[in-house]
Amino acid sequence: MDTLYTLDSVKKQYGERTVLHVPHLHIREGEVLGIVGPSGAGKSTLLRQLAFLEAPTEGLLQIHSDNHTYAAENIPIEVKRQLTMVFQRPVLMTRSVRKNVAYGLKLRGERDIQRQVEIVLERVSMGHLADAHPRTLSGGELQRASIARALVLQPRVLILDEPTANLDPYNVRLIEELLVDQNERFGTTIVIVTHNIFQARRLADRVGLVYEAKLIEIAPTEAFFESPQDERTRAFSSGNLIY
């Protein structure tokens, strides 16, 4: 697998406070990377760096695309549009589901938008809700609409911040199946933050632990859970980490 992201000594600080430190991380094209860790550890901050919504305070963050390497400070919009992010709390615009899903396609000047929107809404089992207003949707439907809005863009990288938090088992399963399907069929690289270690085990090729604003350990899923190198990883995966 080719390297998609390179992070070296990346730090994000708000004032004097360091909220994220990634000593070293390579993300490979086409892999599913699970990020676990306690609340407030810096997982979402890491995702915002990867989505280029925020620039690191120091260190090297690069994305490799078409034999070019782009640093976080000067990402062209065309490269930025190869990745998209789904937030934990879905925020939809006050317009129909159909128009919400079409938004990113319109920004890209795509053609045949309606057909693409209909296909993706069927994929997330929301074809019958295409003309519904977001205020009439349940939490699970809102999150599925939010995921449809991301999937319709056929992103190279899909970044998800606890997409199934607070959802019922039916919606969790539906969303997990969508993510697996997206990765297997289209080779989409997926970076997913989750609190659920079982979900990380089910979905991820590799798992990383972010603890107290630092990426502690990253390893293939099996090794991460069965033979962790760091005692904090061992404690976290066995549910004994005190924080």
Add this chain to the structure above:
Amino acid sequence: MLRSLQVTVSALFLSTLLGIPVGTWLALSNFTGKRLFTAFIYTGMGLPPVVVGLFVYLMLSRSGPLGDLGWLFSFEAMVLAQTIIATPLIIGVTLSSVLSVDSALRPQLEALGATRFQSMLGLLYEARFGLIVGLVAGFGSIISEVGAVMLVGGNIDGRTRVLTTAVVLETRRGNFSLALALGLILLSISFITNATLVILQGRSGQHT
């Protein structure tokens, strides 16, 4: 009546052109003195029109800093005064409308590929109902204003006489029926304009 509409539309256009960008910038930026600036804007929303009229009069009078423009007792002077009155109102309403939109929306739009400018447009679209309220408030304050336009316009027949100043004049002359008729025209214009805006607001709410 035509002069009233000309003044109102021109001043509303200018204050919207100024008010929406400034209100949006104020809502989205962080700088030292932001609270003080916001307090000034809110104070401006309640500016006594006659004080604005006096200020513009002094600025435009022959010995004033803008006396060379020769705008005193002209259409331009009335538009200037009305713009100063309505702009803080539109800035203030834009500020609160933009702040009322979910702050998570903008990063979400940028994560979908919007540039910063496109995400700002998305934000303004979400704030559209509030912005229409701002326009309605601005329109109302301009068309109903009398003190400032009387001072800087001079109520000159055929040049700077507008409906409100005409009502004052006819009342002073004792032509109450004419004054009442002019007042009714003023109310009708205001009603038709506001009703149109409310209908537009409703339509944009339905066709989403």
